[in-house]
Amino acid sequence: MIELSELLVPAIKIVVLVFAVILPMVAYSVWAERRVSAIIQDRVGPNRVGIPFTKIGLAGLGQPISDGIKFLLKEDFTPGHVNKLYFWLAPALTMVPAILTCAVLPFGSELFGEKMVVADLNVGPLFIFAIASLSVYGIVLAGWSSNSKYPFLGGIRSSSQMISYEISLGLSLVPVLLIFGELNLSAIVEEQSENGWLLLPLWGEGAIWNGGWDRFFLFFPSLLAFIIFTTSIFAETNRLPFDLPECETELVAGYHTEYSSMKFALFFLGEYAAMIIGSGLIVTLFLGGWSLPFGCDAALMQMAGNPEQVPWWLGLIHISTFLVKVVGFIIFFIWVRWTLPRFRYDQLMKLGWIVFFELALLNIFITAGIIFLTRSPD
């Protein structure tokens, strides 16, 4: 017999996380995208929509809401020549995996004794890869079921691109997992909290003056892994400079050419959700997740007194730390998008298969070598 709280608590977590955090973040990252692109291009961007029927603009923060209303109210047009079932299925198949992956991301330490992760799986990264690779079906289906040439080409491009970059994505992560010796993302974050972030090993046992020689040498392969991983996330989420599937100049809008209204919005949201989860994953793996830098966590825990129980305010601090890091990455994503031109398709494939794949493979051996040399076998 399962207790009610065992059902209720995860349910609350899911609802709060998805509907209060991820979806608003998705919406507002669209707004951020437009604002940031505007300021990069010496423009204003959406700055008008504020509180309805007033002149209060709030710098355009109401824009996502009106966008949402617009998407809901627009005519949901299904062209006559499409394969209806898959045409309807495709947007859901893009959106759902993107949101599913956030189940294993630890977005905070603890709050009122509850771990701030929906499912504390001990195969976190594997789960994410497994689910994330499902979203390619959405795109392939969208491209195929649209029964029109541009979406079809977009779908093909997208699937081959995602398959290619999943390899370097996975391989680049192997060194990280080697370093932590752990597949539970919460444990990885706690480890980083105590002994220094992977890319900032400056306290705890990770610091070189505390004998963390291994972490010092491992910094370089980690950096390489970080670069490969981040770049691959760009490709995986179809963002510029790798947005070949929806390349306007060649493919009109790629796989979602035939979509309109909310179905189109689902693709759009799926892309941004994937971007948020990607950022969350990068932050979790390389930049200490919810943890504060320089061992502040431990110090604050000491201040709180009880070493077993994380106080609620610290829990909130951790959550916000995580969100700040993620937002920073989202802005980085946006910044890159409005800076770099699109790759040519062959360049994209070449980068994936000839550069990143080999580098990531090499990186595994280097990391393994360093670990073998610097860590004494227990």
Next chain:
Amino acid sequence: MAVSKKSSEDLVNVQVDGHWIRVPKGTRMIEACKQAAAEVPHYCYHPKLTSPGNCRMCLVEMGMPPRPTPGEEAELDAEGHAKINWMPRPVIACANTVAEGMGIRTQSLLAKECRQGVMEFLLINHPLDCPICDQAGECTLQEYSVEHGNGQSRFLESKVKKPKNVDIGPRIRLDDERCVLCSRCVRFSKEVVDDDVLGFVDRGSHNTLAVHPDRKLENNYSLNTVDICPVGALTSNDFRFKMRVWFMRETKSLCTGCARGCNTLIGSREGKIYRQGPRENNKVNSAWMCDSGRMEYHRLEDPARLTDPMIKRGRTHNVVDWTEAICRAAKDLSRFKGDELAIIASGGMTNEELYLTRTLAESLEAGVVDVVKRSGSGDDYLSHSDKNPNVNGARKILKLRSPGSRLKLIHAGIAEGKIKALLVLGEDLLDIGFSEEELGGLKCMVLVHMIANPTAKMSTVVLPGAGYAEKRGSMINATGRLQRLNKAIDSPGLSREDWEILQGLNRAVDGKDEVTELVDVFGEMTSAVSIFKGLSFAGIGDLGVDVMDTGESVPLLEREAKRVRDGLIVG
């Protein structure tokens, strides 16, 4: 008889702008130039009128070979033509005839300067009111001023003011400031229609075209003066300010006002006719047309035009679709056979419509078929006393010896109760001697007409047809000439071309589905009617072909031919 045989001696060699051509002796220089494709600008000259030579626009440089002194041989050039001595002064090309060895230069400096000078004088007093002038767009003053004019005026004095907006006749308005005094209208009135009411009063720069205060230009051919006026001095009240000429699409067609069949040009824009004027055909109407014929098109603008097929149910007519109306009409008519059914066709129908009427009559086995005779007053010019445009066609196609004579039988048949059904095509029966009581005794009456007339009110099925400018077809005029009618505009609403309606009835009655195009109807007719043998619809051409000899002639054309013989006009 000896003269009629044209030998090469009747031709003379003329050099026009450096090229030698051969033209008949007695040709006007202006016509010789026209044959050499050198258009000489002119205002007063008109081939159908005498040449007073008063506009001076057609000045050209002329030269003749020198007369050799006795015993001396003429100096010849490489082509064997005598050398031309050019005259120092220009001559008018409209009133002079060519001579052997004559040279004409239309593009020399002298000729160009002369034209430029004449243009400048003509424009001195001409008002700058092209924006409101109806002639704009087809005004030779505009055209020549662009082609031959100076581009700017050197005239600083104030222009002479003359009467504007003068009422000189019921259909014509005169603007004397625009007049270039070419006198075409004066000559037309005098020479062609013998109504010499126009003249020039006041000498010098105040020279003004006028009618005597007691007289008006009101003969039935007055609007021809508007056509031949090279500028906007004479404008038609009917067309005045209605539409600019450059918007109009011109359709070659026929006037159906009488049996003359004058060739016309119909000017229309966006489904509305704005004017109808004569088209030159020297076998029918020369270049003229009567005023009443021009106004024929107003009949198409009748507010009572039928736009939908209707079936009478009880006392009211209900609008139905075409299929239903045609089926109903065919069903109603086929219930009666032989003497029970009569068809009253119209002399205003085209040959094709008449032919389809004939086939319909054959398959319905109609007892009596006849057309309505309609005569009025004709005149000694163009207007014919037979006011139906195609009685000759009806004669030949419906095999009627004397059209209209069988209407008596129909009257009698209805009175006896023998005739129970009537198919009426394009006629208003109450207008031609039938009474309401008479028609009330009929079981069924199908009407094809374009106007909701009293007969339509009594008909069981009403099928809306098209007016003469809304359909294609052919007609035979009083002198036996087969001519083509063309479609200028669409008929209003759902109304259809009459031949389509008749064909629909034919199909519904006999179940055959063969002919689909008007030309096919004509094609079928060529084998069924002997006078059309060997013809095709396209072969009729714009000017028509003579298919029968009616022994009639056109008085106006005969007088014109005499004037040509007398050398008064070119023709």
Next chain:
Amino acid sequence: MEIPKELEKSADDAIGHYPPEEKRSAALPLLHLVQQEFGFINDDAISWVADKLAVEPIKILELVTFYPGFRQKAPGEYHIRVCRTLSCAMAGCHKTMEKICEIAGIDRSKVSHHDPIAVSSDGKFSIEFAECLASCGTGPVCLVGDDFHEEVKPENAKALLQQYK
């Protein structure tokens, strides 16, 4: 308008000078007869002439308006024509005209192209400008009735008019 018997007769006489099919050639002689009889040619006269010659009245009107010698309005007892062609104009005919008008009490302000004659208020004199009277050496010249007067300088005007008192 009453046409006197004599006029009718002399008109027929004039018409008889021309072949019957070219009757209209008698238009000018007829108009002269009319003007001699009445002093001017009014609309009725034009219609009468047109009827006589079997032409449209406009054709006669054309003639009347073409020749400055024909008048459509009644002149004064004495009709003065002052030459205004170049030589006389240079010799001062306009001044002469002004002077004559002043003395005879004629108001020329209403004169126009269509109505060139001005009549004095007492109806005694009427005046108009005429083109060359063929005595260029002795300008300004004028014609009173059928009398020809040369060198009519403004100062001679009074003497000239006095002859016709």
Next chain:
Amino acid sequence: MPIVVKRPRLTLAEKCYFPALMKGLRITLGHAIRILQRKKKVTMQYPEVKWDDNLPEHYRGAPALVTDEHDRERCVSCQLCEFICPPRAIKIVPEEIPPGDEWQKVEKRPESFDIDMLRCIYCGMCQEVCPEQAIFLRKDYAITGVSREEMIHDKQKLYEIGGKREGLINKWNKLK
């Protein structure tokens, strides 16, 4: 003869793309910072801020009819603008000026003059072709309406926009 474009030889730094990437990011960041510091002027906030005063003399806004000093409608409905109008936005029905009208001398005027502003492309051909200086492109550019009918400017509306225009050539001036 095909033209062979030689590919430039790239240095290692160029090949690995990274420095160029950084340079790009620096440029865009520079723009962003300048905007955030409000050192640079950006897009005008349109309905609140308008540029009407700075519109050039030759600005082509909504076409309109004008009257002259004596309140005579200058248009004589010659229909040249209707003819020249590339999108066929103009429709004119001419009429004769009735006897007794002050401007009867002009003889012709438009009975109706409609410009379909949904079709108008503001090309200015009508103004250029007008022989009477009757139609001008005004500086009005915000032509809006809530129905198609509203977007058809009739004669009254056109004179409303156009107003009176002085100092033009008055060839119909009755004082002349």
